[in-house]
Amino acid sequence: MASDILKDLPELVNGNLISAETAEKIRLHYRNKSKDSSHRPVLVFGILGALITGLGIILIIAHNWDELSRQTKTILAFIPLLLGQVAAGYTLLKKDGEQNRKEAAATFLFLAVGATISLISQIYHIPGKISSFLLTWMLLCLPLVYLMRSGTASLLFLLGITYYAAETGYWTYGSSENYYYWPLLLAVLPFYFFLFRKKPQSNFLIFHNWFLPLSVTIALGTVARHTEEFMFIAYLSLFGLFLQLGSLSFFNSQKLRNNGFKICGFAGTVALLLFLSFETFWKSLGRQPFKAQDLISPEFISAVLVTITAGLFLFRQYRQKPLTELNPFEIVFLVFALQFPIGYLYPLAGAVAINLLTLFLGIFTIRSGARQDSLGILNFGLLLITALVICRFFDTNLTFIARGVLFILVGLSFFAANYYLLKKRKTA
Incomplete structure (x- = not known):
């Protein structure tokens, strides 16, 4: 496709359809595009090579670790870090x-920093x-993201702080360290905007479009302690x-699979x-009486902050x-926030x-x-x-005949809707 366009450029210039300057810009555009695509495999294999080399060094050292003196271990622990710094x-x-x-x-270098920290800790107990x-x-490697302008370092940083949030919020009860995740996330966001x-058009941006929402989704639940029901509003x-x-x-101009948000x-x-x-969910809410101190709980504050932020974005967009x-x-969160107190008092409602x-x-x-x-x-x-029908299948006391008829009606609706649309395409 690009080669055909480039071949036609002299003809277009001679026919005065485009200027020579425009033709040169088109050539430059496709030349840069070709250069980027040719560098992509080199970039991927370069990152893989760095990962495999780092893991290989760690395995070799680990195999002979017990036979080495403490001084030798210390020197070996710093070698990957020094090599990474020299290379960077x-x-x-x-x-x-x-x-x-x-x-x-x-x-x-990112992996070498982690390896050196863990080895020194193990050597000196x-x-x-x-x-x-x-x-x-993560704090030591955060400057690396901006100094090297590295998408890989940024993605590894996001993985690291997400693991940190899960470790402190889910697997360590009563820890408040999980709140450090949020300033760490804010610290890497400028690189995402860059x-x-x-x-x-970078593949790193596509990966960030997935890593960011998944990371925030995992980390938001770490604020839950005693009033978890407010987290449904927040989520x-x-x-x-x-x-x-x-x-x-x-995002609308890109393919859907690239739109992680x-x-x-x-x-x-x-x-x-x-x-x-x-x-059953709504009935469980009534078993926990509402208290005034719940209004200052981390869950309630999180729900309010996230809801206000989403509401401001919604107002700005429309x-x-x-x-x-x-x-x-996009307005389900507002409907649910308004309906939540009613459901708390009247579970059936x-x-x-x-x-x-959901039906609407x-x-x-x-x-x-x-x-x-x-x-x-x-579809x-x-x-x-x-x-929704399947959920009600397990949640109601309908007879098996009524449930069977309901499933038949849903199945027929699939056929009818698809048949209508296909027929509409043929007649168009």
């Missing part, structure tokens, strides 16, 4: 324009928790915020709605748009409201799929209603 320094000074070298050096090790490692502005608001971010013009937002919203559609363009999935809301979203999605002539959207709406 040389790359910055001499090869700053070669991103593949920078990624490989940053990856090796320095006590400590894994959370302290992770925090120290990728967003300077390298919008639905978080997924609503993801949907709004994923609906920005930048939108996929996580949809998946999280649907999963929570199906869980909240069971009456301030100059007609309400007809509003996606109902809460369950019915969630079921009706399914019907709306089917209607949108038919209007946009999209089988994918249409997603049908799947949502089917999932």
